[in-house]
Amino acid sequence: MDTGTIIQPKYFNGVATSKESIEYQSNLVQYFKHVGMLAFGQMPFIAKIGPDPEKDYDWRNIDCLLDFAKKHDIRVHYNTVINSHKNSFPDWYYELSAEEKKKALERHIKAIVGRYKDRIEFYKLVNESNPYEEENFLGTNETKTDLIVQMFAWAKEVHPEGEFIVNDHFPFLQQDKIRTNFISLIKRLKEKGAQIDAIGIEGHLGYKPVPFQIPSDDDFDTTIEDVYNSTGLPIYITEFDISYNNAPVNPYPGSVIDPNNPFEANGVAYANWFDYQAYAYKHFYELCKKKEFIKRLYFWGFTDKDWYKWERPSVGFFDENFKPKPVFNEMQEILNAHTK
Template sequence: MSVFYKKRFAPLLLLACTGAYSCSSSEQAAEETPTSLKEAAEGDFYIGAALNYDQVYGREEEAVALIKEEFNTISPENMLKMGPIHPEQNVYNFEPADKYVAFGEENDMFTIGHTLVWHSQAPDWIFVDKEGNTVGRDTLLQRMEDHIATVAGRYKGKIDGWDVVNEALEDDGSLRQTKWLEIIGEEYLQKAFEFAKEADPEAELYYNDYSLWKPAKREAAVHLVKNLQEKGIQVDGVGMQGHYGIDYPSLEDIEASINAFADLGVKVMITELDVDLLPNPSNRQGADIAMTFEPQEGFNPYAEGLPDSVQQKLTRRYADLFELFHKHRDKISRVTFWGVADKHSWLNDWPMEGRRSYPLLFDRDYQPKPAYEAVMEAVSE
C-alpha cells in the first residue's frame, strides 16, 4: 500500500475500527503509519521546503496543497534576500516577504529568514555613494545595520530563525573576498550577528554555507563559529547546505561535519537539500551561482524522462542520506529541501540553462517518486 493510498483511505480505516467493527492488527498498523514527511519525522526534526513567488502568492494550488500536507518548516528562495527586498536605498519591496511570512503563520510552520548578509544578490547601491565611489567602513556598517533592523525588525516574532550570514567561506577555508570583507573587514561577520540579535532577540541566528562537508571548509566554519562564541556573540546553529550529487559527498564526510558542528553546542541543520543527477561541466561540488556555462551537447541526458536505473540510484542516495540524518536526529533540528518538486528546482537552469533536472522527492506533476517512500521509511524507523 503506497503512502498516498494510506492518506486517501486512512479515515475509512479509522471509521471501520469504531462502533460494531473491530480492526485486525494489519489495519491498525496501516492507520498508525505516518502519512506525510513531517509526520514521519515528528519528534526528530522539522522537514521543510523552499518556497518561490508563485507559491507564496497562491498561484500554484497543487504545490501549495503539497507544502501544507508534507512540510512543517519553510524557507524563502529569493523574497528575503537583500537585492529583491531592498533594491534601492530607502526603498523596500515587502509584499512578497509579507505573503511568505503570513503563509508560515497561517499554517503554523517554523519560518526561516534567508538571508540577511550575502555577497550575491546584494544590490549595487549598498557598496557605493551617489558618485559611484566605494563607501567607507562606517557607512557600510550603518547600511547593514539599517537593513537588518528594518527587515528582521519587521518580522520580529514571526520569523523563527535567520540565516544571518550566508556563504562567507571559500572551499579552501579562506574567507570569501567580498565587498563586505573588503570594506569592513572580518568584523562584518560579528556585526551582522550583533545587529540581528538587536533586531529580534528571540529569533535563532545561523551561519549557512555549502560544501561544509569538505574538511578545510568544515574546519574554517568551526573556527568562525568558535571565534564568534568567544566574543559572546549568539550563534544558534550552522546550516549545512545539502547541494549533493548522486555520488558525492561521502556519508562519512557529511557525518564528520554534523559531529563537528554539534560539538560547538549549536544546532545542525541540513538546508537547501537536493541531489543532482546530471553530468557536471566543471567537476564542481558546490553551489557557487556565479559559475555558469553555455549549453553544450551531452549535458542534458534525461530530457525525455528519467530512466528507471537512475531513478533507483536517486532512491538509494536519498535512503542513505536520511538514514544518516535519522541516526543523528539528536543533533539535527531541521532538514529543508531546496524546492518543492522537480519543476521548481534551480538545477533546471544551473549551471546551464534549459536542462531537465530531477533532484527532489516529487516529480513535475507533484507525485511522490520512489525516493519519497525511501525517505519515509528511513525516518520512520
C-alpha cells in the same frame, strides 16, 4: 528532528495560475510544516531600488508567504538576511562608502528582524561568508569576523529571543580545507562574543568524491561530528539535494548524466538515477536523524517546476507537472509523520 523544504514565491503572490497555486499549496500543506523561502528574502529582491526600508523595500513576496503560513500553521525560516556573494547586493550598495555600507547592512538587518519578529522560525543571518577574505568584508573596511559579530549583535538587539544562524557549504570530505576554515571562523566568532544559535550546513551534495551520489556514511559521520565537537553548536542541514546535472549553466566533461539510464552506486544497481535519488534522500534523512545535535533537515527542492536555470535540476519531490517522483514515494511515510 524537524524536516522541511524550500519554496518559491510565485505560488503565493498571484503570479502563478490559480490551478498551479492550488496544487502547489495543497501538496505543501499536506507534507510539510517547516519551509524556507528560495532566495526571495535576499537584499537584491527586497531592496532593489534603494536603501530605505520604509520607502524603498518591497516586502510583498515575504508577506504573502507568511500570511499563508500563519493560516496553515507552517513555520518559515528566512533565507537569507545577508548573502555574502558579490552578486547578492543591489547596484546602489556598491555606490556607498565603506561607512555607509556598514550602516546599510545594520539598517537592513534591523528592518527585516523588526518587521518579522515572532513570525520567523529562524534566520539565516549570514550566508556563505566562508569563501571570502577576512579583510574588508563586504566593502566595509571591517574584518569578516568583526562584522559578523556585529551583525549578530544588531539582530539580537531587535529580537533577543530570535534564532540566528551562520550558514555555509562544505562537501563532507574528511580531508577538506573548506570545513576546517569554516570551523575556524565559527571559533573566532564565538571567541569575540557572537550570539550564534546554530550552524547551518547547506548539503548541496553529489559533486565529489563521487558525482551524483551522497557521501559515504563514514565521511558523513566524521565530518559532521568534527563540526559539532569543534563548536558545540546545534547543526541544521539547510539545503540538502543531489542532482544528475552538476553544472547546468557551464557544463564540463562528466558534469551531467542521463538520469533515465541504469545507475550503480556502492555496488547496488538501480533501474535509473531517480531510483537512486529516492534511496539517497531517505538514507541521508536516516543518517541525520541518528545525530541528536542535528536539529533540522531541509530539502532544497519541493517541486522541479519553474526551477531557476542556474540551479541543479530535478532535486525536488514532485516533477514539473506536480506529479510525485520516486523520491517522494520513498519519503512519503516520513513526510506524513512530520505533519501529524
